[in-house]
Every structure is written in C-alpha cells, then in structure tokens.
Amino acid sequence: MNILVTGGSGFLGINIIRHLLNNEYTVTSLDIADFDYPEKSKINEIKGDIRNREIIINSLENIDMVIHCAMALPLYDEKEILTTGIDGTTILLEESLKKKIKRFIHISSTAVYGIPDHHPLYETDKLDGVGPYGKAKVKEEEICKEFRKKGMILPIIRPKSFIGPERLGVFALLYDWAYTGHSFPMIGNGKNRYQLLDVEDLCDCINSCLILDEKVVNDTFNIGAKEYKTMREDYQAVLDYAGHGKKIKSLPEMPIILTLRFLEVLNISPLYKWVYETASKDSFVSIEKAEKLIGYKPKFSNKDALIRNYKWYLENLESFQNQSGVSHRVPWKQGILKLAKMFF
Numbered sequence: 001m002n003i004l005v006t007g008g009s010g011f012l013g014i015n016i017i018r019h020l021l022n023n024e025y026t027v028t029s030l031d032i033a034d035f036d037y038p039e040k041s042k043i044n045e046i047k048g049d050i051r052n053r054e055i056i057i058n059s060l061e062n063i064d065m066v067i068h069c070a071m072a073l074p075l076y077d078e079k080e081i082l083t084t085g086i087d088g089t090t091i092l093l094e095e096s097l098k099k100k101i102k103r104f105i106h107i108s109s110t111a112v113y114g115i116p117d118h119h120p121l122y123e124t125d126k127l128d129g130v131g132p133y134g135k136a137k138v139k140e141e142e143i144c145k146e147f148r149k150k151g152m153i154l155p156i157i158r159p160k161s162f163i164g165p166e167r168l169g170v171f172a173l174l175y176d177w178a179y180t181g182h183s184f185p186m187i188g189n190g191k192n193r194y195q196l197l198d199v200e201d202l203c204d205c206i207n208s209c210l211i212l213d214e215k216v217v218n219d220t221f222n223i224g225a226k227e228y229k230t231m232r233e234d235y236q237a238v239l240d241y242a243g244h245g246k247k248i249k250s251l252p253e254m255p256i257i258l259t260l261r262f263l264e265v266l267n268i269s270p271l272y273k274w275v276y277e278t279a280s281k282d283s284f285v286s287i288e289k290a291e292k293l294i295g296y297k298p299k300f301s302n303k304d305a306l307i308r309n310y311k312w313y314l315e316n317l318e319s320f321q322n323q324s325g326v327s328h329r330v331p332w333k334q335g336i337l338k339l340a341k342m343f344f
C-alpha cells in the first residue's frame with residue numbers, strides 16, 4: 001500500500017511516517033521543507049508546495065491513500081495560513097478525486113470549536129474557529145464534506161494539541177524552564193482542565209482510519225487523552241520530573257492577557273492569541289465516538305505525554321539548543337519571557 005503524507009517533514013509528519021514504515025507501508029513525503037530525518041533513505045521524498053497543482057499531480061502518482069497533515073501553523077502570516085489550508089486542501093482533494101484515491105485522511109484540529117461555552121465538546125457542536133488558523137480549519141472541513149458527497153472516503157480527525165518525540169514549539173518554553181531550574185508562570189490559577197494528546201495515540205487513530213471498514217471511518221472524530229487533570233497538576237509533573245523543587249506560579253488572568261495583546265502588537269509576545277486567550281479556560285473534547293466506532297484506546301495520559309516529550313527534549317537538546325522559529329520542530333522565541341525568567 002502506497003501512502004502520501006503531506007507535511008511529512010513536520011512533527012506529525014515524521015511520527016506518522018515512522019508509524020507507517022513500522023507497519024510496512026510504502027511512504028511518500030510531500031513538504032516544502034527538507035526531510036532531514038534518519039528515515040530519508042526509506043521513503044520517497046518530494047519537496048514542494050501543496051498549492052502547486054503540478055506538484056500535487058506528480059505526488060499522487062501510484063498513491064493509494066493520502067494522509068493530509070500539511071498546514072501553515074498559527075504563527076505564520078495570515079495569507080500563508082489561509083492559502084495553504086484552503087487552496088492547498090482544495091487542490092489536493094480535486095486531484096485525489098481524479099486519481100480515485102481510496103482514502104483521504106484529513107487532519108483537522110479542535111481549534112475549529114473556537115472558545116466554546118461548554119465542555120466536553122462533541123463532533124456535532126458548532127464550529128467557530130478563532131483567528132486565521134481556526135477559520136481555515138473550519139473551511140477545510142467544509143470542503144472535505146463536499147468531496148465526501150462526491151464519493152470519497154474521507155475521515156476527518158480533530159486532535160487536541162498533541163505532543164511527543166520531535167515536538168518543541170510552545171511546549172519548549174515549559175521544558176526549558178524546567179531544565180534550567182525555574183518555576184513556570186501560568187495564566188490564571190491553573191485549575192482549568194486542558195486535554196492534550198500523545199502523538200503515538202494520534203498515529204494509532206490514523207492507522208485505524210486506514211484499515212477499518214470504509215463505512216465506519218468515513219466520519220469525523222475528536223481525539224484526545226482519556227486521562228487528564230488540571231493544567232496546574234499536569235504541568236507540575238514536568239517540574240517534578242526535572243527535580244529542582246520548582247512550582248507552577250499563577251499569574252492574574254486579565255492583566256496578563258492584556259499585556260500579551262500589547263506585546264503581540266510589538267511582535268515580542270512568546271504566545272499567539274488563541275494560546276493565551278484559551279490557556280486559562282477549560283478545553284476538552286469527548287472521545288466517546290472514536291472509542292465506540294474505531295476502537296480508539298489512548299495509551300497516554302496528559303502527564304505521561306508531557307514527561308515523554310520532556311525526556312525526548314533532554315536527550316536531543318544539543319541538536320536544537322540555539323534554534324528558534326514558528327514551527328513545532330523548533331523552540332518558539334521566548335520574547336519578553338527571557339527577561340521575566342530571572343524572577344522565577
């Protein structure tokens with residue numbers, strides 16, 4: 001079975017590619033970034049943009065199924081996010097339909113729910129994406145559903161924020177402060193429940209959508225950890241594992257949010273709007289549908305996933321220590337937090 005993974009050089013991309021190789025699939029990676037992992041010799045690499053129709057046509061040659069992970073992340077320019085998400089997905093679906101691709105697995109996001117007024121969230125709840133990323137994800141799903149009507153088998157997966165080997169991004173802020181022996185600031189009192197997801201559990205879910213009956217998987221599924229506590233408790237587990245005796249420190253919610261809004265205007269905020277606006281709120285979804293229909297059984301709790309990711313961080317620190325950027329593969333710039341760190 002030949003599988004095309006878009007965004008194959010990204011955090012989810014490399015994890016699902018490793019998962020597929022372990023299950024003896026033939027894999028092609030399509031990404032605008034270089035595929036610079038040890039598995040490079042085991043796959044077919046195509047470097048290109050999913051908004052380029054010619055590249056898409058060539059990438060789909062001899063492909064049986066597609067796993068669509070590619071997306072410009074929230075720290076990218078708004079135009080880049082919208083065109084990558086909406087135009088890129090449309091082109092990929094159009095050409096996949098022509099090629100009669102057997103299954104097209106679309107990786108969406110729980111960002112499609114925006115900032116809701118209730119929890120848990122169900123797949124039938126209103127979609128109201130916040131910011132360019134959330135809005136693009138909502139539009140992508142609408143496009144996917146149109147192609148379902150044309151006969152495509154098109155599972156849509158809505159994962160919570162997922163972590164694991166190769167994940168840095170915003171979580172590198174926590175890991176860096178834990179490693180250097182600092183307490184870690186948290187917006188609000190930290191008593192909110194914020195569900196995460198281990199990337200290995202997400203890969204298991206994607207694999208289920210590849211192999212189970214098409215009538216079962218041709219649907220939309222929320223995916224997240226089954227076990228999670230408050231943000232304060234789950235994040236404290238990382239500080240405890242680091243062994244410096246440090247604690248999560250609560251910061252007053254509204255003054256910090258207003259400060260971050262101002263810093264974002266100055267382009268020195270370490271967080272983007274959706275992160276700091278939701279960090280102090282409950283955020284968890286029901287995974288009952290996935291459990292019932294596709295046998296989803298997450299192996300990792302929030303704490304398990306965070307500590308597993310932190311261990312990988314420690315083991316690979318030298319390889320990214322002086323890097324920063326806007327993807328999940330490198331630490332995000334700490335901005336003003338570099339100065340704040342001395343007070344924690």
